[in-house]
Amino acid sequence: MRLAFVVPWFPDGGGAEIQARETVLRLREAGHDVEVLTSCARSYFADWSVNAFPPGLERWRDVPVRRFPVLPVDRTLLRALATWVERGGVLPPADEEALIAQLLRVPALPEWVAAHAADYDFFLFTPYLSAVAVFGVAACPARAVLVPCLHDEPFAYLTPVRAMFRAAAGVLCFTEAERALALALYDLDPDRVLVTGAGVDPPPAVAAGEVDGDGYLVAVGRREPGKNFPLLLEWFRAYRRRRADGFRLVLVGHDPIRPPLGDEPGIVDAGMLDEDAKARTIATATALCQLSVRESFSRVLMEGWRLGTPAIVHAGCAVTRLHCLESGGGIPVADAAEFGAAVDLLREQPAVRRALGGRGRAYVTRRYAWPVVVREIEAALERLRGGH
């Protein structure tokens, strides 16, 4: 098949862009003709108004990458509208359109897609929340497939987002929970909303996962309210108030913690670690904590499980809760008391810890090994092609 992955940033970005990047490589290995359409901006974390790469065709690890220039984003307008929506406010239609338009301005990309739509079997847009996806899908609806990385957040309720989901030829979801959400939010034809899973690499070789010293919990990823990072600190502090021993919370990630932790006992900011150090830190933890409720898949959870580390997740997240219940590899918790009880249980009963970690590892291999996921994507695209 001839496919184009359309992403706001490449090769760097957030979880969605990383997942897209790895999927592109695996689909090419499977013999498909895959290229990438993206902007000239550096990444989600850099200035969206700056063209860090030259426009035109380049190659990244032999993958053709077509870049399109960005125009300046009105940051004040974007911040004002996004904050309003984030806090549950409703916008009039013109402001909803204005908000979407500021989510990375790359007008040349959808124009190019419209002009070349017939040259590709499908354009795969990921993630759902960007002007690149909204205007790109509108430029080639019959060949547009969304890989949305959808989770229940205020932006998912915007009218242009709903129109985009309804216009696309198909939607590929990572999990059944994400599919259920898409069907519930947008009233879509179930036959064109398909679950493929998301590929996970095999674990790096590290020493067997025995709990280190007094033991610790590990949390990996962005330190922001959207990922429930403050809640993790709150629940861990409540735990330490009840049981102040040598047990720690180790935080792995690169962005600053606000407010700063200072020399708070029991909490360690390990900062950004290289892959080996990160794997060792996860493998020897008592459990990996993932309390975010805004997940469409949760690569972080899989990183823990592939190393045999059990998980503690937020019971309010349908995606991670279902992963835990289906795999038997993690404990969903609803409040600080359940969080503390789960931590105690895993600390006191190594057999439970090992059993949960083992089941998590088996689940990742069974469901999300790359060959399995590539086959699922191929089958889903064939089904959608049948509907052309």
Added chain:
Amino acid sequence: MEDPGTEITAVLDEVRRRAAEARRAREEQGPVVSESVPTALARLEEAVDPLAVEFRTDRAIGRLVIPLKRLLRRLLTPILARQAAYNAANASLLRTLAEDLEREIGLLRAEVRRLGLEVGARLQALERAVSELRERSGR
């Protein structure tokens, strides 16, 4: 064969049982707010002024360092004074909020007690009315 105690349903049951126990224990201890907040506020108010920190110097090298200390204090004083004002405003706001919260909690508790008594009285009245009706109808 795996130990049935490690099955996920058994693990979840155990977590819920322990959590319920912890919640009960916390309720028995009484509200956390009124115990920990005054102590935390007092600590916060104690540390409001960063200028109150003394630059200590070993006597042997005191002569060399004293001019440097004076210079540092002169340079840092405007910044630290501003920080002290900010800290004081924060501490004062927190105290007000904590006192408001405690007052509101007190009012809510009193209201819950009053409503509980009222509901109890109404229930008794209803039960009496039901018994009277039963007696009258001979059932």
